[in-house]
Amino acid sequence: xxxxxxxxxxxxxxxxxxxxxxxxxxxxxxxxxxxxxxxxxxxxxxxxxxxxxxxxxxxxxxxxxxxxxxxxxxxxxxxxxxxxxxxxxxxxxxxxxxxxxxxxxxxxxxxxxxxxxxxxxxxxxxxxxxxxxxxxxxxxxxxxxxxxxxxxxxxxxxxxxxxxxxxxxxxxxxxxxxxxxxxxxxxxxxxxxxxxxxxxxxxxxxxxxxxxxxxxxxxxxxxxxxxxxxxxxxxxxxxxxxxxxxxxxxxxxxxxxxxxxxxxxxxxxxxxxxxxxxxxxxxxxxxxxxxxxxxxxxxxxxxxxxxxxxxxxxxxxxxxxxxxxxxxxxxxxxxxxxxxxxxxxxxxxxxxxxxxxxxxxxxxxxxxxxxxxxxxxxxxxxxxxxxxxxxxxxxxxxxxxxxxx
Amino acid sequence: xxxxxxxxxxxxxxxxxxxxxxxxxxxxxxxxxxxxxxxxxxxxxxxxxxxxxxxxxxxxxxxxxxxxxxxxxxxxxxxxxxxxxxxxxxxxxxxxxxxxxxxxxxxxxxxxxxxxxxxxxxxxxxxxxxxxxxxxxxxxxxxxxxxxxxxxxxxxxxxxxxxxxxxxxxxxxxxxxxxxxxxxxxx
Numbered sequence: 001x002x003x004x005x006x007x008x009x010x011x012x013x014x015x016x017x018x019x020x021x022x023x024x025x026x027x028x029x030x031x032x033x034x035x036x037x038x039x040x041x042x043x044x045x046x047x048x049x050x051x052x053x054x055x056x057x058x059x060x061x062x063x064x065x066x067x068x069x070x071x072x073x074x075x076x077x078x079x080x081x082x083x084x085x086x087x088x089x090x091x092x093x094x095x096x097x098x099x100x101x102x103x104x105x106x107x108x109x110x111x112x113x114x115x116x117x118x119x120x121x122x123x124x125x126x127x128x129x130x131x132x133x134x135x136x137x138x139x140x141x142x143x144x145x146x147x148x149x150x151x152x153x154x155x156x157x158x159x160x161x162x163x164x165x166x167x168x169x170x171x172x173x174x175x176x177x178x179x180x181x182x183x184x185x186x187x188x189x190x191x192x193x194x195x196x197x198x199x200x201x202x203x204x205x206x207x208x209x210x211x212x213x214x215x216x217x218x219x220x221x222x223x224x225x226x227x228x229x230x231x232x233x234x235x236x237x238x239x240x241x242x243x244x245x246x247x248x249x250x251x252x253x254x255x256x257x258x259x260x261x262x263x264x265x266x267x268x269x270x271x272x273x274x275x276x277x278x279x280x281x282x283x284x285x286x287x288x289x290x291x292x293x294x295x296x297x298x299x300x301x302x303x304x305x306x307x308x309x310x311x312x313x314x315x316x317x318x319x320x321x322x323x324x325x326x327x328x329x330x331x332x333x334x335x336x337x338x339x340x341x342x343x344x345x346x347x348x349x350x351x352x353x354x355x356x357x358x359x360x361x362x363x364x365x366x367x368x369x370x371x372x373x374x375x376x377x378x379x380x381x382x383x384x385x386x387x388x389x390x391x392x393x394x395x396x397x398x399x400x401x402x403x404x405x
Numbered sequence: 406x407x408x409x410x411x412x413x414x415x416x417x418x419x420x421x422x423x424x425x426x427x428x429x430x431x432x433x434x435x436x437x438x439x440x441x442x443x444x445x446x447x448x449x450x451x452x453x454x455x456x457x458x459x460x461x462x463x464x465x466x467x468x469x470x471x472x473x474x475x476x477x478x479x480x481x482x483x484x485x486x487x488x489x490x491x492x493x494x495x496x497x498x499x500x501x502x503x504x505x506x507x508x509x510x511x512x513x514x515x516x517x518x519x520x521x522x523x524x525x526x527x528x529x530x531x532x533x534x535x536x537x538x539x540x541x542x543x544x545x546x547x548x549x550x551x552x553x554x555x556x557x558x559x560x561x562x563x564x565x566x567x568x569x570x571x572x573x574x575x576x577x578x579x580x581x582x583x584x585x586x587x588x589x590x591x592x
Binding site for chain 2 (some may be wrong): 280283284286289292297308
């Protein structure tokens with residue numbers, strides 16, 4: 001050991017303090033969203049929501065930053081006390097800071113590190129770190145392939161992963177020996193898929209190939225991976241033992257159910273449906289559907305055309321036969337009554353009565369005119385007589401006349 | 406079996422049994438449980454669900470609701486038509502109760518209706534006959550080799566039967582049965 005290094009260890013220089021302070025600053029910013037005050041973690045999830053709302057608002061605000069009032073407005077859902085408290089903590093930990101560090105600064109900006117930290121935390125909440133493990137393994141794999149990677153870094157990575165796998169399997173084992181309900185709830189977040197084990201083993205192989213001198217760290221990593229695989233399998237076995245009684249199909253991965261279905265005895269399979277009564281509706285064959293099926297079916301002979309008939313129920317012949325002898329007779333009577341033996345009569349004379357009756361008469365006369373078999377017609381002139389006092393206030397002169405016998 | 410819970414209304418039990426068993430038949434003397442209609446052929450009565458407002462499941466189509474799923478509906482219905490061609494001989498009457506007809510005749514009619522290998526068609530039709538019998542659309546007596554319309558046909562409304570009657574008149578004739586020989590259907 002050289003005296004200089006002994007010296008450096010004994011008394012930390014100002015540079016060392018600066019480096020340490022920088023590291024601490026990153027730590028503080030990263031977990032500012034989770035801090036209750038500068039010394040403790042939040043005890044209410046709402047406090048994290050405040051931080052998230054604020055950070056989102058800062059992202060929208062751009063380089064201008066936000067003033068204190070704007071921040072308060074964004075967080076109007078939360079009480080003033082909560083808001084002030086959060087702002088103080090976030091400022092204290094450096095997640096939110098002044099645009100320029102000088103007194104009476106009104107505008108603030110947010111730190112990038114805090115957002116990333118919060119994203120990471122949310123993701124961890126979702127799956128308990130399983131996908132984080134996937135990412136870490138993938139990243140580590142990339143690092144190992146990187147020519148700039150040193151043996152020391154590889155060793156640190158392998159040791160970190162081994163530690164993570166160890167802790168992971170310990171947690172899983174604890175759960176496996178605990179109550180089944182807890183296992184059910186927590187295990188899906190923890191137990192591994194084949195893929196994660198495969199990936200870890202591949203990484204282990206890559207490290208060992210490139211730095212054979214790291215065999216010690218690699219042995220640790222391998223043992224940790226296998227321990228984790230065993231813990232995972234034991235948890236699954238415990239669950240599938242108890243799963244025979246449950247119908248919650250999301251409890252186990254689909255592969256396990258498939259294996260169960262393939263290997264279970266008939267009684268075990270039938271036991272799943274104990275206590276169920278099946279009351280499925282019978283299929284219904286409507287007569288028209290039967291007809292359609294037969295007519296659409298493949299056939300040897302060309303189809304004989306069905307007589308044209310509606311597929312809806314036939315109500316039979318209607319009472320209205322459509323014969324108009326009676327109607328024609330009535331119209332002839334009307335016409336004769338109007339003419340009263342004459343051959344022609346002026347229409348305006350006929351209409352010189354109550355309009356309600358007159359218009360009915362006019363309609364009848366039009367029908368007489370249009371009826372092809374009745375020998376009468378209406379002839380209109382081109383004039384128009386205005387009668388301001390009359391009830392039809394205008395009338396076109398015309399005659400109703402007989403055209404034949 | 407039913408010694409312990411005597412409080413359950415026997416009619417409720419009968420209804421539950423009827424729903425679980427599909428289309429059970431009881432002696433005609435027994436009352437039909439509530440919510441079921443009986444289709445009687447004189448000695449026995451088959452219990453069927455009664456539809457509200459006399460609507461049939463065909464109503465589902467109007468409401469664009471998927472009906473009970475069924476495989477190869479077309480084939481099942483063609484076999485049903487073939488069977489009715491043989492057992493519903495007096496077309497002016499209602500299809501229920503109809504009369505028994507030999508299964509072989511039904512298979513013959515079906516083979517005549519469809520294209521392709523007649524032997525294969527007969528085998529398909531046998532399967533469909535069993536399925537139709539399970540769901541109460543036909544009554545198949547496999548030992549006697551006889552088939553007759555099922556009680557569910559009693560639920561068809563009279564005014565919907567017109568086109569079906571026309572269709573059955575146009576279907577191929579069942580073969581005449583000079584000597585009824587149902588020995589072809591062993592098992």
